[in-house]
Amino acid sequence: MAETESAPPPAVAASGSLASRGWRITSRYATVSVLIAAVIVWQVVCDFHLFPPIALPSPVSVLNALILLLAHGYGGHSLFDDIWISSLRIAIGFVGAVVIGVPVGLLMARIDIIFRTIDPFLQFIRPVPPLAYIPLLVVWFGIGELPKIVLILIGTIPVIIIGTISGVKGTPPLRLSVARTLGASESQIFRHVILPSSLPEIFTAMRIGIGVAWTCLVAAELIAADQGLGWLVQYAGQALQVAIVIVGIIVIGVLGYAMELLIRVFERRVVPWRGHG
Amino acid sequence: MPIRIEHVGRDFGPLRVLDDVSLAIEDGTFVTVLGASGCGKTTLLNMVAGLSAPSRGRILLDGKPIAGPGPDRVVVFQQPGLYPWLTLRDNVAFGLRMRSARHIEWPRVDEVIAVMGLRGFESHRPYELSGGMQQRVALARALVMQPRVLLMDEPFAALDAQTRHNMQRFLLELWEKIQATVLFITHDIDEAILLGDRVVVMGARPGRIVLEQSVPLSRPRQWEMSLEPAFIDLKRQALHILAG
Numbered sequence: 162m163a164e165t166e167s168a169p170p171p172a173v174a175a176s177g178s179l180a181s182r183g184w185r186i187t188s189r190y191a192t193v194s195v196l197i198a199a200v201i202v203w204q205v206v207c208d209f210h211l212f213p214p215i216a217l218p219s220p221v222s223v224l225n226a227l228i229l230l231l232a233h234g235y236g237g238h239s240l241f242d243d244i245w246i247s248s249l250r251i252a253i254g255f256v257g258a259v260v261i262g263v264p265v266g267l268l269m270a271r272i273d274i275i276f277r278t279i280d281p282f283l284q285f286i287r288p289v290p291p292l293a294y295i296p297l298l299v300v301w302f303g304i305g306e307l308p309k310i311v312l313i314l315i316g317t318i319p320v321i322i323i324g325t326i327s328g329v330k331g332t333p334p335l336r337l338s339v340a341r342t343l344g345a346s347e348s349q350i351f352r353h354v355i356l357p358s359s360l361p362e363i364f365t366a367m368r369i370g371i372g373v374a375w376t377c378l379v380a381a382e383l384i385a386a387d388q389g390l391g392w393l394v395q396y397a398g399q400a401l402q403v404a405i406v407i408v409g410i411i412v413i414g415v416l417g418y419a420m421e422l423l424i425r426v427f428e429r430r431v432v433p434w435r436g437h438g
Numbered sequence: 439m440p441i442r443i444e445h446v447g448r449d450f451g452p453l454r455v456l457d458d459v460s461l462a463i464e465d466g467t468f469v470t471v472l473g474a475s476g477c478g479k480t481t482l483l484n485m486v487a488g489l490s491a492p493s494r495g496r497i498l499l500d501g502k503p504i505a506g507p508g509p510d511r512v513v514v515f516q517q518p519g520l521y522p523w524l525t526l527r528d529n530v531a532f533g534l535r536m537r538s539a540r541h542i543e544w545p546r547v548d549e550v551i552a553v554m555g556l557r558g559f560e561s562h563r564p565y566e567l568s569g570g571m572q573q574r575v576a577l578a579r580a581l582v583m584q585p586r587v588l589l590m591d592e593p594f595a596a597l598d599a600q601t602r603h604n605m606q607r608f609l610l611e612l613w614e615k616i617q618a619t620v621l622f623i624t625h626d627i628d629e630a631i632l633l634g635d636r637v638v639v640m641g642a643r644p645g646r647i648v649l650e651q652s653v654p655l656s657r658p659r660q661w662e663m664s665l666e667p668a669f670i671d672l673k674r675q676a677l678h679i680l681a682g
Protein backbone atom coordinates (compact mmCIF):
# COMPACT_ATOMS: atom_id res chain seq x y z
CA MET A 162 0.00 0.00 0.00
CA ALA A 163 2.76 2.41 0.99
CA GLU A 164 4.66 1.41 -2.13
CA THR A 165 1.98 2.49 -4.56
CA GLU A 166 0.94 5.63 -2.76
CA SER A 167 4.25 7.25 -2.07
CA ALA A 168 6.57 8.98 -4.48
CA PRO A 169 9.42 6.61 -5.34
CA PRO A 170 12.96 7.44 -4.33
CA PRO A 171 15.01 8.87 -7.22
CA ALA A 172 17.10 5.70 -7.64
CA VAL A 173 14.01 3.61 -8.28
CA ALA A 174 12.53 6.15 -10.64
CA ALA A 175 15.77 6.26 -12.59
CA SER A 176 15.92 2.50 -12.97
CA GLY A 177 12.22 2.14 -13.75
CA SER A 178 10.98 1.48 -17.27
CA LEU A 179 10.70 4.38 -19.66
CA ALA A 180 6.94 4.07 -19.73
CA SER A 181 6.56 4.31 -15.96
CA ARG A 182 9.04 7.18 -15.86
CA GLY A 183 7.05 9.08 -18.41
CA TRP A 184 3.91 8.41 -16.44
CA ARG A 185 5.46 9.73 -13.25
CA ILE A 186 6.60 12.93 -14.90
CA THR A 187 3.14 13.42 -16.41
CA SER A 188 1.43 12.79 -13.08
CA ARG A 189 3.73 15.25 -11.33
CA TYR A 190 2.90 17.89 -13.95
CA ALA A 191 -0.77 17.03 -13.53
CA THR A 192 -0.67 17.83 -9.81
CA VAL A 193 1.10 21.13 -10.39
CA SER A 194 -1.18 22.08 -13.30
CA VAL A 195 -4.33 21.37 -11.33
CA LEU A 196 -3.02 23.50 -8.47
CA ILE A 197 -2.15 26.40 -10.77
CA ALA A 198 -5.48 26.11 -12.60
CA ALA A 199 -7.38 26.15 -9.30
CA VAL A 200 -5.57 29.30 -8.17
CA ILE A 201 -6.24 30.99 -11.53
CA VAL A 202 -9.95 30.12 -11.39
CA TRP A 203 -10.02 31.36 -7.81
CA GLN A 204 -8.41 34.66 -8.87
CA VAL A 205 -10.79 35.08 -11.83
CA VAL A 206 -13.83 34.41 -9.64
CA CYS A 207 -12.59 37.12 -7.29
CA ASP A 208 -11.87 39.57 -10.13
CA PHE A 209 -15.45 39.28 -11.33
CA HIS A 210 -16.73 39.94 -7.77
CA LEU A 211 -18.97 36.88 -7.81
CA PHE A 212 -18.68 36.78 -4.02
CA PRO A 213 -18.09 39.65 -1.64
CA PRO A 214 -14.31 39.94 -1.02
CA ILE A 215 -14.86 39.63 2.71
CA ALA A 216 -16.24 36.11 2.17
CA LEU A 217 -13.80 35.07 -0.54
CA PRO A 218 -10.52 36.97 -0.52
CA SER A 219 -8.38 36.63 -3.63
CA PRO A 220 -5.23 34.49 -3.77
CA VAL A 221 -3.21 37.69 -3.76
CA SER A 222 -4.77 38.95 -0.55
CA VAL A 223 -4.29 35.52 1.04
CA LEU A 224 -0.62 35.74 0.08
CA ASN A 225 -0.50 39.22 1.63
CA ALA A 226 -2.13 37.86 4.77
CA LEU A 227 0.54 35.16 4.94
CA ILE A 228 3.31 37.73 4.60
CA LEU A 229 1.68 39.89 7.24
CA LEU A 230 1.30 36.89 9.52
CA LEU A 231 4.94 35.90 9.05
CA ALA A 232 6.12 39.46 9.71
CA HIS A 233 3.90 40.54 12.58
CA GLY A 234 1.99 37.52 13.82
CA TYR A 235 -1.64 37.71 14.89
CA GLY A 236 -3.46 38.21 18.17
CA GLY A 237 -0.28 38.77 20.12
CA HIS A 238 1.90 35.86 18.96
CA SER A 239 3.72 34.96 15.82
CA LEU A 240 2.63 32.29 13.34
CA PHE A 241 5.63 30.23 14.41
CA ASP A 242 4.47 30.31 18.02
CA ASP A 243 1.15 28.83 16.92
CA ILE A 244 2.85 26.23 14.75
CA TRP A 245 5.24 25.37 17.54
CA ILE A 246 2.62 24.99 20.24
CA SER A 247 0.39 22.88 17.98
CA SER A 248 3.32 20.68 16.95
CA LEU A 249 4.37 20.22 20.54
CA ARG A 250 0.86 19.17 21.55
CA ILE A 251 0.57 16.74 18.68
CA ALA A 252 4.02 15.28 19.36
CA ILE A 253 3.27 14.64 23.02
CA GLY A 254 -0.24 13.34 22.37
CA PHE A 255 0.71 11.13 19.44
CA VAL A 256 3.84 9.66 21.00
CA GLY A 257 1.80 9.05 24.15
CA ALA A 258 -0.88 7.28 22.11
CA VAL A 259 1.70 5.01 20.47
CA VAL A 260 3.51 4.31 23.73
CA ILE A 261 0.21 3.33 25.37
CA GLY A 262 -1.61 1.86 22.37
CA VAL A 263 1.01 -0.59 21.07
CA PRO A 264 1.66 -2.44 24.36
CA VAL A 265 -2.07 -2.50 25.18
CA GLY A 266 -2.80 -3.85 21.70
CA LEU A 267 -0.11 -6.51 22.07
CA LEU A 268 -1.48 -7.57 25.46
CA MET A 269 -5.04 -7.61 24.15
CA ALA A 270 -4.03 -9.75 21.17
CA ARG A 271 -2.20 -12.24 23.37
CA ILE A 272 -4.31 -12.47 26.52
CA ASP A 273 -7.99 -13.13 26.06
CA ILE A 274 -9.10 -11.83 29.45
CA ILE A 275 -7.39 -8.49 28.79
CA PHE A 276 -9.02 -8.29 25.38
CA ARG A 277 -12.43 -8.93 26.86
CA THR A 278 -11.87 -6.36 29.59
CA ILE A 279 -10.75 -3.52 27.35
CA ASP A 280 -12.61 -4.20 24.10
CA PRO A 281 -16.07 -2.99 25.28
CA PHE A 282 -14.60 0.39 26.21
CA LEU A 283 -12.87 0.58 22.86
CA GLN A 284 -16.07 -0.25 21.01
CA PHE A 285 -17.87 2.41 23.03
CA ILE A 286 -15.29 5.14 22.52
CA ARG A 287 -14.80 4.57 18.81
CA PRO A 288 -18.16 5.65 17.35
CA VAL A 289 -18.29 8.82 19.50
CA PRO A 290 -16.76 11.74 17.57
CA PRO A 291 -13.82 13.09 19.62
CA LEU A 292 -15.40 16.55 19.40
CA ALA A 293 -18.17 15.36 21.69
CA TYR A 294 -15.71 14.98 24.54
CA ILE A 295 -14.45 18.56 24.39
CA PRO A 296 -17.09 20.18 26.66
CA LEU A 297 -16.53 17.46 29.24
CA LEU A 298 -12.76 17.84 29.05
CA VAL A 299 -13.01 21.60 29.41
CA VAL A 300 -15.16 21.23 32.52
CA TRP A 301 -12.74 18.72 33.99
CA PHE A 302 -9.37 20.12 32.94
CA GLY A 303 -9.99 23.74 31.87
CA ILE A 304 -8.39 25.06 28.71
CA GLY A 305 -4.75 24.23 29.47
CA GLU A 306 -2.60 21.66 27.75
CA LEU A 307 -4.01 18.61 29.49
CA PRO A 308 -7.46 18.49 27.83
CA LYS A 309 -5.85 18.71 24.38
CA ILE A 310 -3.44 15.89 25.07
CA VAL A 311 -6.24 13.80 26.56
CA LEU A 312 -8.41 14.40 23.51
CA ILE A 313 -5.60 13.29 21.19
CA LEU A 314 -5.15 10.17 23.31
CA ILE A 315 -8.89 9.39 23.23
CA GLY A 316 -8.99 9.75 19.48
CA THR A 317 -5.72 8.03 18.59
CA ILE A 318 -5.24 5.18 21.07
CA PRO A 319 -8.13 3.08 19.68
CA VAL A 320 -6.70 3.39 16.16
CA ILE A 321 -3.26 2.22 17.35
CA ILE A 322 -4.70 -0.59 19.47
CA ILE A 323 -6.88 -1.94 16.68
CA GLY A 324 -4.00 -1.81 14.18
CA THR A 325 -1.67 -3.58 16.60
CA ILE A 326 -4.18 -6.35 17.29
CA SER A 327 -4.80 -6.89 13.60
CA GLY A 328 -1.03 -6.97 13.02
CA VAL A 329 -0.56 -9.69 15.63
CA LYS A 330 -3.53 -11.71 14.39
CA GLY A 331 -2.33 -11.33 10.83
CA THR A 332 1.01 -13.07 11.40
CA PRO A 333 1.28 -15.68 8.62
CA PRO A 334 0.80 -19.18 10.14
CA LEU A 335 3.82 -20.52 8.24
CA ARG A 336 6.12 -18.10 10.07
CA LEU A 337 4.80 -19.44 13.36
CA SER A 338 5.14 -23.08 12.26
CA VAL A 339 8.72 -22.50 11.17
CA ALA A 340 9.65 -21.00 14.53
CA ARG A 341 7.86 -23.78 16.43
CA THR A 342 9.62 -26.54 14.54
CA LEU A 343 12.96 -24.81 15.09
CA GLY A 344 12.37 -25.06 18.82
CA ALA A 345 11.37 -21.49 19.66
CA SER A 346 9.53 -20.99 22.94
CA GLU A 347 6.28 -19.03 23.09
CA SER A 348 8.06 -15.92 24.34
CA GLN A 349 10.73 -16.25 21.65
CA ILE A 350 8.04 -16.61 19.00
CA PHE A 351 6.40 -13.47 20.31
CA ARG A 352 9.61 -11.46 20.32
CA HIS A 353 11.25 -12.78 17.16
CA VAL A 354 8.27 -13.54 14.92
CA ILE A 355 4.99 -11.94 15.99
CA LEU A 356 6.38 -8.55 16.94
CA PRO A 357 8.25 -7.91 13.67
CA SER A 358 5.37 -9.40 11.68
CA SER A 359 2.94 -6.91 13.16
CA LEU A 360 5.13 -3.84 12.53
CA PRO A 361 3.77 -3.04 9.05
CA GLU A 362 0.20 -2.95 10.38
CA ILE A 363 1.30 -0.85 13.35
CA PHE A 364 2.78 1.68 10.95
CA THR A 365 -0.42 1.77 8.92
CA ALA A 366 -2.27 2.48 12.15
CA MET A 367 0.22 5.22 12.98
CA ARG A 368 -0.33 6.87 9.60
CA ILE A 369 -4.08 6.84 10.11
CA GLY A 370 -3.58 7.81 13.75
CA ILE A 371 -1.53 10.92 13.04
CA GLY A 372 -4.37 12.25 10.90
CA VAL A 373 -6.89 11.51 13.64
CA ALA A 374 -4.63 13.13 16.25
CA TRP A 375 -4.25 16.27 14.16
CA THR A 376 -8.01 16.50 13.63
CA CYS A 377 -8.62 16.13 17.37
CA LEU A 378 -6.06 18.76 18.23
CA VAL A 379 -7.27 21.37 15.78
CA ALA A 380 -10.84 20.77 16.96
CA ALA A 381 -9.79 21.22 20.58
CA GLU A 382 -7.90 24.39 19.74
CA LEU A 383 -10.90 25.75 17.84
CA ILE A 384 -13.11 25.46 20.88
CA ALA A 385 -10.91 25.91 23.88
CA ALA A 386 -7.48 27.46 23.47
CA ASP A 387 -5.65 30.76 23.43
CA GLN A 388 -2.78 29.56 21.23
CA GLY A 389 -2.26 27.20 18.34
CA LEU A 390 -3.35 26.93 14.72
CA GLY A 391 -6.93 25.96 15.55
CA TRP A 392 -7.21 28.96 17.78
CA LEU A 393 -5.72 31.18 15.02
CA VAL A 394 -8.37 30.08 12.54
CA GLN A 395 -11.18 30.50 15.04
CA TYR A 396 -9.99 33.92 16.27
CA ALA A 397 -9.52 35.29 12.76
CA GLY A 398 -12.91 33.89 11.74
CA GLN A 399 -14.63 35.74 14.57
CA ALA A 400 -12.94 38.93 13.37
CA LEU A 401 -14.11 38.12 9.80
CA GLN A 402 -10.51 38.09 8.58
CA VAL A 403 -11.10 35.32 6.08
CA ALA A 404 -7.69 35.64 4.40
CA ILE A 405 -6.02 34.72 7.67
CA VAL A 406 -8.50 31.87 8.16
CA ILE A 407 -7.48 30.51 4.76
CA VAL A 408 -3.77 30.85 5.59
CA GLY A 409 -4.42 28.95 8.81
CA ILE A 410 -6.27 26.18 6.97
CA ILE A 411 -3.45 25.84 4.44
CA VAL A 412 -0.82 25.66 7.19
CA ILE A 413 -2.88 23.03 9.03
CA GLY A 414 -3.16 20.99 5.85
CA VAL A 415 0.51 21.26 4.96
CA LEU A 416 1.62 20.34 8.49
CA GLY A 417 -0.73 17.35 8.58
CA TYR A 418 0.69 16.13 5.29
CA ALA A 419 4.26 16.69 6.49
CA MET A 420 3.61 14.60 9.59
CA GLU A 421 2.38 11.70 7.52
CA LEU A 422 5.44 11.96 5.29
CA LEU A 423 7.63 11.89 8.38
CA ILE A 424 6.01 8.65 9.51
CA ARG A 425 6.49 7.18 6.04
CA VAL A 426 10.20 7.96 6.13
CA PHE A 427 10.41 6.35 9.54
CA GLU A 428 8.39 3.39 8.27
CA ARG A 429 10.69 2.82 5.33
CA ARG A 430 13.64 2.60 7.70
CA VAL A 431 12.00 0.29 10.22
CA VAL A 432 10.05 -2.01 7.88
CA PRO A 433 11.92 -1.99 4.58
CA TRP A 434 10.33 -5.34 3.73
CA ARG A 435 6.85 -3.83 3.63
CA GLY A 436 5.02 -4.79 0.45
CA HIS A 437 7.45 -7.66 -0.15
CA GLY A 438 5.43 -10.23 1.81
CA MET B 439 14.94 -41.71 16.05
CA PRO B 440 12.39 -44.24 14.83
CA ILE B 441 8.92 -43.03 13.84
CA ARG B 442 5.79 -45.19 14.08
CA ILE B 443 2.64 -44.03 12.38
CA GLU B 444 -0.19 -46.27 13.60
CA HIS B 445 -3.62 -46.32 11.92
CA VAL B 446 -3.63 -42.57 11.59
CA GLY B 447 -6.61 -40.71 10.16
CA ARG B 448 -7.20 -37.01 9.78
CA ASP B 449 -10.43 -35.15 9.05
CA PHE B 450 -10.99 -31.52 8.21
CA GLY B 451 -14.62 -31.06 9.13
CA PRO B 452 -16.58 -33.55 7.03
CA LEU B 453 -13.59 -34.08 4.72
CA ARG B 454 -11.72 -37.33 5.39
CA VAL B 455 -8.23 -36.43 4.19
CA LEU B 456 -6.27 -39.38 5.60
CA ASP B 457 -7.58 -42.81 6.48
CA ASP B 458 -5.79 -45.58 8.32
CA VAL B 459 -2.21 -44.71 7.43
CA SER B 460 0.39 -46.95 9.04
CA LEU B 461 4.09 -46.58 8.44
CA ALA B 462 7.17 -47.56 10.41
CA ILE B 463 10.35 -45.63 9.78
CA GLU B 464 13.43 -47.17 11.40
CA ASP B 465 16.12 -45.04 12.95
CA GLY B 466 18.39 -43.53 10.34
CA THR B 467 16.39 -44.54 7.29
CA PHE B 468 15.38 -42.36 4.41
CA VAL B 469 11.75 -42.74 3.40
CA THR B 470 10.33 -40.92 0.40
CA VAL B 471 6.61 -40.32 -0.16
CA LEU B 472 5.00 -39.95 -3.57
CA GLY B 473 1.41 -39.04 -4.24
CA ALA B 474 -0.94 -36.96 -6.34
CA SER B 475 -1.50 -33.33 -5.40
CA GLY B 476 -4.03 -33.01 -2.59
CA CYS B 477 -3.79 -36.61 -1.39
CA GLY B 478 -2.71 -35.56 2.11
CA LYS B 479 1.10 -35.69 2.07
CA THR B 480 1.55 -32.34 3.76
CA THR B 481 -1.19 -33.21 6.24
CA LEU B 482 0.71 -36.35 7.22
CA LEU B 483 4.03 -34.54 7.51
CA ASN B 484 2.51 -31.78 9.66
CA MET B 485 1.28 -34.39 12.12
CA VAL B 486 4.73 -35.97 12.38
CA ALA B 487 6.11 -32.46 12.89
CA GLY B 488 3.64 -32.05 15.78
CA LEU B 489 1.92 -29.05 14.20
CA SER B 490 -1.43 -30.81 14.17
CA ALA B 491 -2.84 -33.90 15.83
CA PRO B 492 -4.33 -37.00 14.21
CA SER B 493 -8.11 -37.42 14.35
CA ARG B 494 -7.60 -41.17 14.76
CA GLY B 495 -4.63 -43.38 15.57
CA ARG B 496 -1.32 -42.19 16.95
CA ILE B 497 2.21 -41.29 15.98
CA LEU B 498 5.13 -42.40 18.12
CA LEU B 499 8.56 -40.87 18.05
CA ASP B 500 11.19 -42.96 19.79
CA GLY B 501 8.30 -44.88 21.38
CA LYS B 502 6.56 -41.80 22.77
CA PRO B 503 3.45 -40.12 21.35
CA ILE B 504 4.17 -36.81 19.64
CA ALA B 505 2.85 -33.97 21.79
CA GLY B 506 3.98 -31.02 19.70
CA PRO B 507 6.81 -29.66 17.61
CA GLY B 508 10.31 -30.14 18.94
CA PRO B 509 13.84 -29.24 17.92
CA ASP B 510 14.59 -32.97 17.42
CA ARG B 511 12.47 -32.78 14.26
CA VAL B 512 13.24 -30.08 11.78
CA VAL B 513 10.90 -29.31 8.90
CA VAL B 514 11.55 -27.94 5.45
CA PHE B 515 8.17 -26.66 4.33
CA GLN B 516 6.75 -26.52 0.84
CA GLN B 517 7.15 -22.72 0.89
CA PRO B 518 10.37 -21.10 2.15
CA GLY B 519 8.71 -19.20 5.03
CA LEU B 520 11.72 -16.93 5.60
CA TYR B 521 11.65 -13.91 7.89
CA PRO B 522 11.81 -10.79 5.71
CA TRP B 523 13.29 -8.62 8.47
CA LEU B 524 16.32 -10.91 8.84
CA THR B 525 19.30 -11.18 6.52
CA LEU B 526 20.01 -14.47 4.78
CA ARG B 527 22.65 -15.33 7.38
CA ASP B 528 20.36 -14.53 10.31
CA ASN B 529 17.58 -16.57 8.73
CA VAL B 530 19.91 -19.57 8.50
CA ALA B 531 21.00 -19.05 12.11
CA PHE B 532 17.43 -18.59 13.39
CA GLY B 533 17.09 -22.06 14.95
CA LEU B 534 20.53 -21.90 16.53
CA ARG B 535 19.68 -18.52 18.01
CA MET B 536 16.48 -19.94 19.51
CA ARG B 537 18.51 -22.76 21.01
CA SER B 538 21.12 -20.45 22.53
CA ALA B 539 21.49 -16.84 21.52
CA ARG B 540 25.01 -16.58 22.93
CA HIS B 541 26.57 -19.62 21.32
CA ILE B 542 25.66 -19.53 17.67
CA GLU B 543 28.15 -21.65 15.77
CA TRP B 544 28.81 -19.18 13.00
CA PRO B 545 31.41 -21.34 11.22
CA ARG B 546 28.76 -24.01 10.76
CA VAL B 547 26.27 -21.44 9.54
CA ASP B 548 28.75 -20.11 7.00
CA GLU B 549 29.66 -23.62 5.88
CA VAL B 550 26.04 -24.51 5.13
CA ILE B 551 25.59 -21.20 3.32
CA ALA B 552 28.61 -22.01 1.17
CA VAL B 553 27.42 -25.54 0.39
CA MET B 554 24.03 -24.17 -0.67
CA GLY B 555 25.78 -21.86 -3.10
CA LEU B 556 24.59 -18.77 -1.30
CA ARG B 557 27.94 -17.22 -0.48
CA GLY B 558 28.06 -13.52 -1.25
CA PHE B 559 24.38 -13.08 -0.40
CA GLU B 560 24.74 -13.32 3.39
CA SER B 561 23.48 -9.80 4.05
CA HIS B 562 20.65 -9.91 1.52
CA ARG B 563 17.04 -9.91 2.66
CA PRO B 564 14.75 -12.73 1.48
CA TYR B 565 12.84 -10.47 -0.91
CA GLU B 566 16.11 -9.72 -2.68
CA LEU B 567 16.58 -13.43 -3.51
CA SER B 568 15.09 -15.57 -6.26
CA GLY B 569 12.51 -18.24 -5.41
CA GLY B 570 15.04 -21.05 -5.72
CA MET B 571 17.53 -19.21 -3.54
CA GLN B 572 14.87 -18.65 -0.91
CA GLN B 573 14.13 -22.37 -0.86
CA ARG B 574 17.85 -23.10 -0.41
CA VAL B 575 17.95 -20.70 2.53
CA ALA B 576 15.04 -22.60 4.08
CA LEU B 577 16.96 -25.82 3.51
CA ALA B 578 20.12 -24.38 5.06
CA ARG B 579 18.13 -23.16 8.05
CA ALA B 580 16.93 -26.72 8.69
CA LEU B 581 20.17 -28.57 7.96
CA VAL B 582 22.32 -26.33 10.15
CA MET B 583 20.39 -27.74 13.12
CA GLN B 584 21.79 -31.23 12.35
CA PRO B 585 18.51 -32.77 13.52
CA ARG B 586 17.88 -36.43 14.33
CA VAL B 587 14.71 -36.32 12.25
CA LEU B 588 14.36 -34.35 9.05
CA LEU B 589 10.89 -33.79 7.57
CA MET B 590 10.96 -32.41 4.05
CA ASP B 591 7.94 -31.32 2.01
CA GLU B 592 8.88 -31.13 -1.69
CA PRO B 593 11.98 -29.12 -0.79
CA PHE B 594 13.48 -29.18 -4.27
CA ALA B 595 10.31 -28.63 -6.31
CA ALA B 596 11.11 -24.97 -6.98
CA LEU B 597 14.71 -25.54 -8.11
CA ASP B 598 16.16 -25.84 -11.60
CA ALA B 599 17.46 -29.26 -12.68
CA GLN B 600 21.13 -28.48 -12.05
CA THR B 601 20.62 -26.98 -8.61
CA ARG B 602 18.24 -29.77 -7.68
CA HIS B 603 20.91 -32.26 -8.64
CA ASN B 604 23.48 -30.56 -6.41
CA MET B 605 21.05 -30.33 -3.55
CA GLN B 606 20.14 -34.00 -3.80
CA ARG B 607 23.80 -34.99 -3.73
CA PHE B 608 24.48 -32.68 -0.82
CA LEU B 609 21.50 -34.01 1.10
CA LEU B 610 22.65 -37.61 0.61
CA GLU B 611 26.19 -36.81 1.74
CA LEU B 612 24.94 -34.98 4.79
CA TRP B 613 22.46 -37.72 5.60
CA GLU B 614 25.16 -40.37 5.50
CA LYS B 615 27.16 -38.21 7.89
CA ILE B 616 24.49 -37.30 10.46
CA GLN B 617 22.42 -40.50 10.09
CA ALA B 618 19.12 -38.69 10.48
CA THR B 619 15.74 -40.28 10.01
CA VAL B 620 14.25 -38.64 6.94
CA LEU B 621 10.66 -38.35 5.72
CA PHE B 622 10.87 -36.78 2.29
CA ILE B 623 7.82 -35.80 0.21
CA THR B 624 8.21 -35.34 -3.52
CA HIS B 625 6.23 -35.66 -6.72
CA ASP B 626 9.36 -36.60 -8.69
CA ILE B 627 9.49 -40.40 -9.03
CA ASP B 628 13.20 -40.48 -9.97
CA GLU B 629 14.04 -38.36 -6.96
CA ALA B 630 12.00 -40.59 -4.66
CA ILE B 631 13.81 -43.73 -5.82
CA LEU B 632 17.29 -42.25 -5.98
CA LEU B 633 17.16 -40.78 -2.49
CA GLY B 634 15.08 -43.27 -0.54
CA ASP B 635 15.71 -46.52 1.26
CA ARG B 636 12.01 -47.02 0.91
CA VAL B 637 9.42 -45.48 -1.36
CA VAL B 638 5.86 -44.97 -0.20
CA VAL B 639 3.14 -44.17 -2.72
CA MET B 640 -0.08 -42.62 -1.47
CA GLY B 641 -3.51 -42.74 -3.04
CA ALA B 642 -6.13 -40.02 -2.76
CA ARG B 643 -9.63 -39.56 -1.36
CA PRO B 644 -9.14 -40.58 1.31
CA GLY B 645 -5.36 -40.47 1.45
CA ARG B 646 -3.85 -43.84 2.28
CA ILE B 647 -0.74 -45.85 1.50
CA VAL B 648 -1.11 -47.96 -1.62
CA LEU B 649 2.48 -49.09 -2.15
CA GLU B 650 5.47 -49.46 0.14
CA GLN B 651 8.66 -50.78 -1.44
CA SER B 652 12.26 -50.87 -0.36
CA VAL B 653 14.67 -49.59 -2.98
CA PRO B 654 17.00 -52.38 -4.13
CA LEU B 655 19.92 -50.07 -4.87
CA SER B 656 23.22 -49.92 -3.00
CA ARG B 657 24.65 -46.92 -1.22
CA PRO B 658 26.21 -44.55 -1.90
CA ARG B 659 23.79 -43.76 -4.69
CA GLN B 660 25.04 -42.77 -8.11
CA TRP B 661 22.97 -41.02 -10.75
CA GLU B 662 23.69 -43.78 -13.28
CA MET B 663 21.68 -46.11 -11.08
CA SER B 664 18.55 -44.69 -12.65
CA LEU B 665 19.44 -46.84 -15.67
CA GLU B 666 19.49 -50.10 -13.70
CA PRO B 667 16.66 -52.60 -14.22
CA ALA B 668 15.79 -52.56 -10.51
CA PHE B 669 15.29 -48.79 -10.67
CA ILE B 670 13.20 -48.98 -13.81
CA ASP B 671 11.11 -51.77 -12.33
CA LEU B 672 10.24 -49.75 -9.27
CA LYS B 673 9.61 -46.67 -11.34
CA ARG B 674 7.19 -48.61 -13.52
CA GLN B 675 5.25 -49.78 -10.45
CA ALA B 676 5.01 -46.26 -9.04
CA LEU B 677 4.03 -44.78 -12.39
CA HIS B 678 1.34 -47.39 -12.79
CA ILE B 679 -0.25 -46.43 -9.46
CA LEU B 680 0.12 -42.68 -9.88
CA ALA B 681 -1.38 -42.77 -13.35
CA GLY B 682 -4.39 -44.55 -11.78
Ligand SMILES: Nc1ncnc2c1ncn2[C@@H]1O[C@H](COP(=O)(O)OP(=O)(O)OP(=O)(O)O)[C@@H](O)[C@H]1O
Nearest residue numbers: 450453455473474475476477478479480481482516
Ligand atom coordinates in the same frame (compact mmCIF):
# COMPACT_ATOMS: atom_id res chain seq x y z
N1 LIG C 1 -6.35 -26.71 7.23
C1 LIG C 1 -7.13 -27.37 6.34
N2 LIG C 1 -8.46 -27.21 6.38
C2 LIG C 1 -9.26 -27.86 5.50
N3 LIG C 1 -8.82 -28.67 4.55
C3 LIG C 1 -7.49 -28.90 4.47
C4 LIG C 1 -6.57 -28.24 5.35
N4 LIG C 1 -5.32 -28.63 5.03
C5 LIG C 1 -5.45 -29.47 4.01
N5 LIG C 1 -6.75 -29.64 3.66
C6 LIG C 1 -7.25 -30.51 2.59
O1 LIG C 1 -6.63 -31.76 2.73
C7 LIG C 1 -6.30 -32.28 1.47
C8 LIG C 1 -4.83 -32.67 1.45
O2 LIG C 1 -4.02 -31.52 1.60
P1 LIG C 1 -2.45 -31.60 1.64
O3 LIG C 1 -1.93 -30.23 1.74
O4 LIG C 1 -2.05 -32.56 2.69
O5 LIG C 1 -2.14 -32.22 0.20
P2 LIG C 1 -0.71 -32.60 -0.47
O6 LIG C 1 -0.74 -34.06 -0.70
O7 LIG C 1 0.39 -32.06 0.35
O8 LIG C 1 -0.81 -31.86 -1.86
P3 LIG C 1 0.36 -31.12 -2.70
O9 LIG C 1 1.13 -32.18 -3.38
O10 LIG C 1 -0.42 -30.29 -3.69
O11 LIG C 1 1.15 -30.29 -1.76
C9 LIG C 1 -6.67 -31.25 0.43
O12 LIG C 1 -7.87 -31.65 -0.15
C10 LIG C 1 -6.87 -29.98 1.23
O13 LIG C 1 -7.90 -29.23 0.66
Ligand SMILES: [Mg+2]
Nearest residue numbers: 479480516591
Ligand atom coordinates in the same frame (compact mmCIF):
# COMPACT_ATOMS: atom_id res chain seq x y z
MG1 LIG D 1 1.75 -30.53 0.09
